[in-house]
Amino acid sequence: MILRDLSIEDWSMDKYEKVIALARRRGFxxxxxELYGGAAGFYDYGPLGAPLKRKIEDxxxxxxxxxxxxxxxxxxxxxxxxxxxxxxxxxGFSDPLTECKECGEIYRxxxxxxxxxxxxxxxxxxxxxxxxxxxxxxCPECSGDLSQIYEFNLMFKTTIGPGSKQAGYLRPETAQGMxxxxxxxxxxxxxxxxxxxxxxxxxxxxxxxxxxxVIRLREFSQAEAEIFINPKDKSxxxxxxxxxxxxxLYSEEDQEKEGGQPREMTIKEAVxxxxxxxxxLAYYVARTYQFLMEAGLSRDRLRFRQHKKDEMAxxxxxxxxxxxxxxxxGWIELVGVADRTDYDLRSHMAQSRTNLxxxxxxxxxxxxxxxxxxxxxxxxxxxxxxKAKAVAEALxxxxxxxxxxxxxxxxxxxxxxxxxxxxxxxxxVEETIRGEEIVPHVIEPSFGIDRILYTVLEHSCYEEMVDxxxxxxxxLRPKVVPIQVAVLPLMDKDxxxxxxxxxxxxxxxxxxxxxxxxxxxxxxxxxRNDEVGTPxxxxxxxxxxxxxxxxxRDRDSMAQVRAGVDQLPDTIPALLREELEFGEAGVPLRS
RNA sequence: GCGGCUGUGGUCCAGGGGUUAGGACAUGAGCUUCCCAAGCUUAUAGCCCGGGUUCGAUUCCCGGCAGCCGCACCA
Numbered sequence: 033m034i035l036r037d038l039s040i041e042d043w044s045m046d047k048y049e050k051v052i053a054l055a056r057r058r059g060f061x062x063x064x065x066e067l068y069g070g071a072a073g074f075y076d077y078g079p080l081g082a083p084l085k086r087k088i089e090d091x092x093x094x095x096x097x098x099x100x101x102x103x104x105x106x107x108x109x110x111x112x113x114x115x116x117x118x119x120x121x122x123x124g125f126s127d128p129l130t131e132c133k134e135c136g137e138i139y140r141x142x143x144x145x146x147x148x149x150x151x152x153x154x155x156x157x158x159x160x161x162x163x164x165x166x167x168x169x170x171c172p173e174c175s176g177d178l179s180q181i182y183e184f185n186l187m188f189k190t191t192i193g194p195g196s197k198q199a200g201y202l203r204p205e206t207a208q209g210m211x212x213x214x215x216x217x218x219x220x221x222x223x224x225x226x227x228x229x230x231x232x233x234x235x236x237x238x239x240x241x242x243x244x245x246v247i248r249l250r251e252f253s254q255a256e257a258e259i260f261i262n263p264k265d266k267s268x269x270x271x272x273x274x275x276x277x278x279x280x281l282y283s284e285e286d287q288e289k290e291g292g293q294p295r296e297m298t299i300k301e302a303v304x305x306x307x308x309x310x311x312x313l314a315y316y317v318a319r320t321y322q323f324l325m326e327a328g329l330s331r332d333r334l335r336f337r338q339h340k341k342d343e344m345a346x347x348x349x350x351x352x353x354x355x356x357x358x359x360x361x362g363w364i365e366l367v368g369v370a371d372r373t374d375y376d377l378r379s380h381m382a383q384s385r386t387n388l389x390x391x392x393x394x395x396x397x398x399x400x401x402x403x404x405x406x407x408x409x410x411x412x413x414x415x416x417x418x419k420a421k422a423v424a425e426a427l428x429x430x431x432x433x434x435x436x437x438x439x440x441x442x443x444x445x446x447x448x449x450x451x452x453x454x455x456x457x458x459x460x461v462e463e464t465i466r467g468e469e470i471v472p473h474v475i476e477p478s479f480g481i482d483r484i485l486y487t488v489l490e491h492s493c494y495e496e497m498v499d500x501x502x503x504x505x506x507x508l509r510p511k512v513v514p515i516q517v518a519v520l521p522l523m524d525k526d527x528x529x530x531x532x533x534x535x536x537x538x539x540x541x542x543x544x545x546x547x548x549x550x551x552x553x554x555x556x557x558x559x560r561n562d563e564v565g566t567p568x569x570x571x572x573x574x575x576x577x578x579x580x581x582x583x584x585r586d587r588d589s590m591a592q593v594r595a596g597v598d599q600l601p602d603t604i605p606a607l608l609r610e611e612l613e614f615g616e617a618g619v620p621l622r623s
Numbered sequence: 624g625c626g627g628c629u630g631u632g633g634u635c636c637a638g639g640g641g642u643u644a645g646g647a648c649a650u651g652a653g654c655u656u657c658c659c660a661a662g663c664u665u666a667u668a669g670c671c672c673g674g675g676u677u678c679g680a681u682u683c684c685c686g687g688c689a690g691c692c693g694c695a696c697c698a
Contacts, residue, residue: 049691053634056633056634057633057634057649063689063690066689068672068688069671069672069687069688069689070671070688070689070690071688071689072688072689072690120698121698125698127696127698129624129696131624132625138624138625138695138696139695139696140695140696143695184696186697186698187698204698205698237697237698239696239697240624240695240696240697241624241695241696241697242697243690243691243697244697245690248697498659499659501659501660502660503659503660520658522656522657522658523655523656523657525656528656551650551651551652552650552660553657553658553659553660553661553662554657554658554659555657555658555659555660555661556659556660556661557659557660558658558659558660559659559660560660562659571658573656573657573658574656583658585658585659590659592658621658
């Protein structure tokens with residue numbers, strides 16, 4: 033049976049272990065700082081991992097920068113304190129912790145008093161501590177005394193400048209860079225909505241206990257797009273391009289419902305039925321799906337799950353996560369596509385006291401009758417002194433009917449004030465309103481590159497039995513594969529190596545990433561290349577010397593064709609672009 | 624962060640208070656007209672870090688770090 037075919041290691045290792053072992057051995061992912069014992073939550077990308085990551089990012093650029101036309105910017109990874117006051121990361125990103133003085137166990141202090149205070153978030157650390165003391169709450173484990181509350185913030189903190197008191201924080205997301213550059217971006221796009229800006233870069237979160245390897249990192253790469261839209265228009269002009277796309281959606285309703293299951297449906301259906309809030313959000317869910325497919329995820333291990341109300345960030349109106357199924361971890365979030373509404377811009381408006389609005393002209397200017405109230409400040413001033421301004425403001429809020437009275441009464445500071453009609457004049461003025469100032473809403477597709485990279489590895493990793501040996505293959509998509517072609521002289525003899533090197537150079541001249549390898553048997557080299565996903569191998573043999581043909585071998589099928597050396601610079605790129613079927617690349621050889 | 628288990632060449636594993644720590648696989652060099660991890664010769668390479676006990680520690684003890692599992696945490 034199958035049992036016989038698998039070695040003991042195969043049974044004891046789960047897929048995560050196998051993929052990580054492969055990734056480590058072949059130079060994709062390494063634990064960082066290994067020389068000095070390592071640090072949890074940090075990984076290096078090795079010689080194959082770095083190009084794989086770069087290619088995934090480039091594919092993302094192709095989708096969001098080139099096709100969507102969003103500009104790419106690059107902001108500092110260290111941010112000043114105000115940003116994170118506004119974004120809420122300084123307060124909301126930290127947890128109040130308390131420690132048992134007896135057994136040392138650490139608890140979320142707000143969780144311990146949940147049954148007493150309904151909204152513990154609103155309390156300060158000291159207030160929580162008071163509640164704990166007053167209600168005789170002790171360590172749930174050993175009933176020991178609990179310590180004072182201290183805050184654990186997930187942001188890395190530093191100081192800016194020598195001896196400086198100015199705090200700096202390593203950014204916990206790249207998104208804020210786009211928000212705080214909103215005025216300049218708006219100008220760059222010549223004051224018109226919608227527009228988008230993206231950033232690909234590192235973010236940092238000082239996780240309490242990062243496990244799960246590359247799934248939860250303290251330093252990680254994000255690719256985020258912030259799309260600024262007019263909240264009054266949530267349609268998308270290119271919606272028709274994606275509306276028939278079928279994908280697996282797991283709506284909030286289906287999650288809550290007994291026996292509710294993810295359902296396959298078209299994007300159009302999802303919007304029509306109100307499952308996805310609006311076209312724009314649905315459009316980017318669809319593009320996200322297309323991107324992940326291109327990157328090489330397997331379709332049946334991908335779904336889009338809607339955030340439940342209680343897990344949704346307080347600012348978000350709707351949020352869909354692209355989730356991938358991993359053998360060890362189950363469904364994990366790779367991408368979040370959120371409608372962040374105007375939360376971020378409003379927060380930064382308040383914090384920075386600037387105006388982050390856009391003037392949106394109406395289709396047709398409107399004529400509006402408007403009541404203009406003119407308090408006579410020359411007279412009001414001497415009468416009301418320092419209250420004069422408040423009185424004037426109160427008068428301006430009245431309607432025509434009130435103002436027509438002989439004696440007008442307004443309430444100022446809780447006091448009713450009577451004002452003679454001679455102290456204020458008013459008139460109806462007709463004015464033209466050409467548009468309005470609005471705070472844009474933000475749609476945010478946010479991608480976790482490291483998780484996507486790992487998922488690409490896991491989803492493309494196959495083991496199959498060939499002649500009673502296990503063949504490990506990474507079926508990476510040609511778009512993201514680090515090594516595109518291997519050139520292999522059948523043996524490392526000078527007469528074979530010379531033409532092989534010529535082929536290598538010819539392909540390099542075409543911008544192809546070629547690996548030349550002459551060591552070990554040809555079969556061994558094929559397997560080595562299978563393991564790192566090299567899609568095609570070119571073998572130079574003695575026949576090559578006679579008729580200038582070589583063997584091209586296909587990674588997935590192991591099939592071979594015989595092709596002329598001169599054609600390689602054309603056929604190989606065509607194969608890699610998936611414009612040419614492997615069988616057409618030469619004369620098929622029987623295996 | 625707490626508790627349990629673990630830490631030996633690149634990888635997987637053996638061993639052990641005392642001279643040169645052993646194997647397999649992988650890797651390098653060489654041989655072999657070699658198309659799917661063949662064979663032969665040969666080489667390189669290791670006891671996680673710090674402290675303690677001891678004449679002597681890779682081995683025993685303590686601490687740190689890392690990994691795995693459970694708990695907590697996961698904006």
